[in-house]
Amino acid sequence: MQARLEQLGAFFEPSSIAVVGASASPGKVGYNVLFNLAENRRRGLLRAELYPVNPRVRELLGLPCYPRLADVPSPVDLVVIVVPAKYVPDVMREAARKNAKAAIVISSGFSEVGNWELEEEVVRIGRDAGIRILGPNCVGVYDPYTGVDTVFLPRLKALRDGRELVSSPKPPRGGISMITQSGAFGVSALDYMAGHNMGVSRFVSLGNKCDVDETDMLEFMATDERTRVVLMYVEDIRDGRRFLRVAKATTPVKPVVVLKAGWSRAGARAVQSHTGALAGSDEVYEAAFRQAGVLRARSMAEFFSMGKALSMQPPAEGRRVAIVTDAGGPGIMTVDACEARGLEVPELPETTKRRLRELVQEGVLLPFAAIGNPIDLTVSVDARMYEEATRVVLEDPSIHGVIVLALHHPPGLVEDFVDRVARLARELGKPVVACDIGEAEMADYVRRRFDELGVPAFEAPEDAATAMWALVAYGEVRRKLGGLTTSR
Amino acid sequence: MQARLEQLGAFFEPSSIAVVGASASPGKVGYNVLFNLAENRRRGLLRAELYPVNPRVRELLGLPCYPRLADVPSPVDLVVIVVPAKYVPDVMREAARKNAKAAIVISSGFSEVGNWELEEEVVRIGRDAGIRILGPNCVGVYDPYTGVDTVFLPRLKALRDGRELVSSPKPPRGGISMITQSGAFGVSALDYMAGHNMGVSRFVSLGNKCDVDETDMLEFMATDERTRVVLMYVEDIRDGRRFLRVAKATTPVKPVVVLKAGWSRAGARAVQSHTGALAGSDEVYEAAFRQAGVLRARSMAEFFSMGKALSMQPPAEGRRVAIVTDAGGPGIMTVDACEARGLEVPELPETTKRRLRELVQEGVLLPFAAIGNPIDLTVSVDARMYEEATRVVLEDPSIHGVIVLALHHPPGLVEDFVDRVARLARELGKPVVACDIGEAEMADYVRRRFDELGVPAFEAPEDAATAMWALVAYGEVRRKLGGLTTSR
Numbered sequence: 001m002q003a004r005l006e007q008l009g010a011f012f013e014p015s016s017i018a019v020v021g022a023s024a025s026p027g028k029v030g031y032n033v034l035f036n037l038a039e040n041r042r043r044g045l046l047r048a049e050l051y052p053v054n055p056r057v058r059e060l061l062g063l064p065c066y067p068r069l070a071d072v073p074s075p076v077d078l079v080v081i082v083v084p085a086k087y088v089p090d091v092m093r094e095a096a097r098k099n100a101k102a103a104i105v106i107s108s109g110f111s112e113v114g115n116w117e118l119e120e121e122v123v124r125i126g127r128d129a130g131i132r133i134l135g136p137n138c139v140g141v142y143d144p145y146t147g148v149d150t151v152f153l154p155r156l157k158a159l160r161d162g163r164e165l166v167s168s169p170k171p172p173r174g175g176i177s178m179i180t181q182s183g184a185f186g187v188s189a190l191d192y193m194a195g196h197n198m199g200v201s202r203f204v205s206l207g208n209k210c211d212v213d214e215t216d217m218l219e220f221m222a223t224d225e226r227t228r229v230v231l232m233y234v235e236d237i238r239d240g241r242r243f244l245r246v247a248k249a250t251t252p253v254k255p256v257v258v259l260k261a262g263w264s265r266a267g268a269r270a271v272q273s274h275t276g277a278l279a280g281s282d283e284v285y286e287a288a289f290r291q292a293g294v295l296r297a298r299s300m301a302e303f304f305s306m307g308k309a310l311s312m313q314p315p316a317e318g319r320r321v322a323i324v325t326d327a328g329g330p331g332i333m334t335v336d337a338c339e340a341r342g343l344e345v346p347e348l349p350e351t352t353k354r355r356l357r358e359l360v361q362e363g364v365l366l367p368f369a370a371i372g373n374p375i376d377l378t379v380s381v382d383a384r385m386y387e388e389a390t391r392v393v394l395e396d397p398s399i400h401g402v403i404v405l406a407l408h409h410p411p412g413l414v415e416d417f418v419d420r421v422a423r424l425a426r427e428l429g430k431p432v433v434a435c436d437i438g439e440a441e442m443a444d445y446v447r448r449r450f451d452e453l454g455v456p457a458f459e460a461p462e463d464a465a466t467a468m469w470a471l472v473a474y475g476e477v478r479r480k481l482g483g484l485t486t487s488r
Numbered sequence: 489m490q491a492r493l494e495q496l497g498a499f500f501e502p503s504s505i506a507v508v509g510a511s512a513s514p515g516k517v518g519y520n521v522l523f524n525l526a527e528n529r530r531r532g533l534l535r536a537e538l539y540p541v542n543p544r545v546r547e548l549l550g551l552p553c554y555p556r557l558a559d560v561p562s563p564v565d566l567v568v569i570v571v572p573a574k575y576v577p578d579v580m581r582e583a584a585r586k587n588a589k590a591a592i593v594i595s596s597g598f599s600e601v602g603n604w605e606l607e608e609e610v611v612r613i614g615r616d617a618g619i620r621i622l623g624p625n626c627v628g629v630y631d632p633y634t635g636v637d638t639v640f641l642p643r644l645k646a647l648r649d650g651r652e653l654v655s656s657p658k659p660p661r662g663g664i665s666m667i668t669q670s671g672a673f674g675v676s677a678l679d680y681m682a683g684h685n686m687g688v689s690r691f692v693s694l695g696n697k698c699d700v701d702e703t704d705m706l707e708f709m710a711t712d713e714r715t716r717v718v719l720m721y722v723e724d725i726r727d728g729r730r731f732l733r734v735a736k737a738t739t740p741v742k743p744v745v746v747l748k749a750g751w752s753r754a755g756a757r758a759v760q761s762h763t764g765a766l767a768g769s770d771e772v773y774e775a776a777f778r779q780a781g782v783l784r785a786r787s788m789a790e791f792f793s794m795g796k797a798l799s800m801q802p803p804a805e806g807r808r809v810a811i812v813t814d815a816g817g818p819g820i821m822t823v824d825a826c827e828a829r830g831l832e833v834p835e836l837p838e839t840t841k842r843r844l845r846e847l848v849q850e851g852v853l854l855p856f857a858a859i860g861n862p863i864d865l866t867v868s869v870d871a872r873m874y875e876e877a878t879r880v881v882l883e884d885p886s887i888h889g890v891i892v893l894a895l896h897h898p899p900g901l902v903e904d905f906v907d908r909v910a911r912l913a914r915e916l917g918k919p920v921v922a923c924d925i926g927e928a929e930m931a932d933y934v935r936r937r938f939d940e941l942g943v944p945a946f947e948a949p950e951d952a953a954t955a956m957w958a959l960v961a962y963g964e965v966r967r968k969l970g971g972l973t974t975s976r
Contacts, residue, residue, distance in 0.1 A: 113856045153897045165929035182817020188925035195927020261820040264827035270820045273860045299950040329670020332749040332758045339752035368601045409641045437676035439683020441653040462787040
């Protein structure tokens, strides 16, 4: 078991990598894979030795190139395979002779197009040789800590007028590990997370799951120190019992969020035609997730909001939420969203209201601020009002989490309120999430600054409520499944 | 009735405007209001005469300034009032003597802080003089066609390091009219719409609704030629019967989308403390909206997705949707989201599948493309595949709308697929919505290009499904309430 887990480590921290099917033509998959790895090696990020394999060239991107895998003069840990499907078995046989630990088969043309026999041949070779296989038909691995990166979509693409635009950006380092059955969703998730200031620890695309599946990877992430939260996109789960067992052991230690596509009737049909797998009844999945303490997202916005919150904030010790805002209407929308999620937005206790009224008398809060829940600081808000009002509700023992719904538009609100609120959140150790509506430069700035300081920020009140709900729900999972205490 | 409607026109197309409380201090509300109007006049956008009123200065922003409203030497159509609350009755009496048609009271300090008597005094003066009043406690009007703009939040704000960032941008011209009870939500909505390529016809913030209310403005928008869709943010509706009657007369002609905040129990309490109004039971609102053919949004994302779709695309003639994509996983997510919305994603008819298989034989589509619903063109997609596959499903009479879920990442996909798909949508007259996941420059480019060409584009599959649902639901409203035919 331990050995098997260590072997999965070869996907993320190999001592050497061979790219079989490396290409000299920019734009080709075999070029892009080698380019990413070579670039990461040049920057000192990738420590692994790197061996391009291609019979038609002697050198690629400054690296000596070998005609066949067998010709590589040193041991090879990880083999990345991008040759056409029919050649993959031969490459796997060579990998076996090189005692490789792991192979990423990016090539497509296997079971996803009905070519089951070829896929089974590959599996057989891998099993006999003890090589773990990722794929086929996947985009592989992205690991910003070790520099392993086989996600081959071009970073830049040219428009017809010649301009080059960033097309497939990759997120920075962070605590989110993602396991995805869909390569296309994985690539767009990397793009999305890069744009939403979400840092990644390990990213892995499973493809056809001929060998390594979601449960293998979940088991690996469970003990991976860099992983704070696991996000899983799945269409089917191969071994439900084993998944349940592994997930149950994982969720008391770190949160697991699943987006299970194909939960609708027509969606299940689409899964079947996409993967060839019977998706199984959604009720069964739902019960299993619940039993295992796995949190379930029903939309893309939920999936990422939950992952972002859980990677940055502690779980909540209860369901009672306070809202501090400068915007009456959006405050009410946030209340609605919280209640729809099963959170409580209670009246504040008398002692807390008294404390807030004292702040009015001291001239810190305005006489026409609304001392309720939400606390509405109004359009005349300034940074100190945010700081002091947030402090009061964070110090209230009956409140378990705070949503700071800080629209950036009021003229007197300078951006240092972000730093003040984030400092309080760190000091007081209760979950805080932020929301600012809009697409202006200032909205981007405020959300990014919150994110950088560890307070996850969202554009929609409903996403902020979902984020807080995830922290509450995960707190409940920990208490129920007997994990570590949630206090810090 | 006609006269009353015409009078509301003075808020958007006045022949002259006085700003009472205009200020010489940049940053103050009275400065920003005058600045926006003066700037729009200088640009030739605002045709109305403009009269600043302030007893302490002789000239403001190059315009002669008058000590009192009474001193303005010409007639005044619209009076914008930004003086402290206690002076507002005096200004209103002067407005009455000037025979003003309309007044926007931006000043706060009225019923929203319990000052009901002062507000009633203002109402009385207005009623006796036949002046329609917007507010108090509102941000007023933004009309990008006529240049009336009292939304006073500063366009730019400075960071502590001296950099200036855009803080409150305003959207370009378009077909969306917005009526909002919350000024804060209104301001953030303008910001959001500006960033999502959504064009606005009229924007009006109701504030305390001492006179002009949501139904007055809805009645005005119903016959307003520039308005293609009405978006309403409400916390309470003052006269339910009248609203029902007016909405019922409006929805057969143009779609109305309502975001009713305070629909949860805690939300209703928050509305009460925010506006002093009893929100009323949500079931009553729900029944009224349904009866009147008003479409209801339950979240910010729904609200804007519906508005964007309805302002750009024709209603659908049925619920059957086809999905064309290059991304298997997100395709399944879209199917789930459609079904959750009550849309159908049926198997394609045999004739249509045959047509698609012919395209495979002709070498237009790839042999491993999935000929189902979704049609998955795979990561090897190019622009022509999008065009031809979309054409086939748009020409299928059993399909009522198409979601083009075009992730921009595949290397061979050049951006002219957007132009090709948009041209087809125009030619074939069936609703089409687009989706591209990610935050990369290329994602922005693709979505913006779709928007510019009239196909509303979204970042999340669920938002695209909501958009299509809005087109379907509005088609049903038109057929049920006997509006114009939906065919084009």
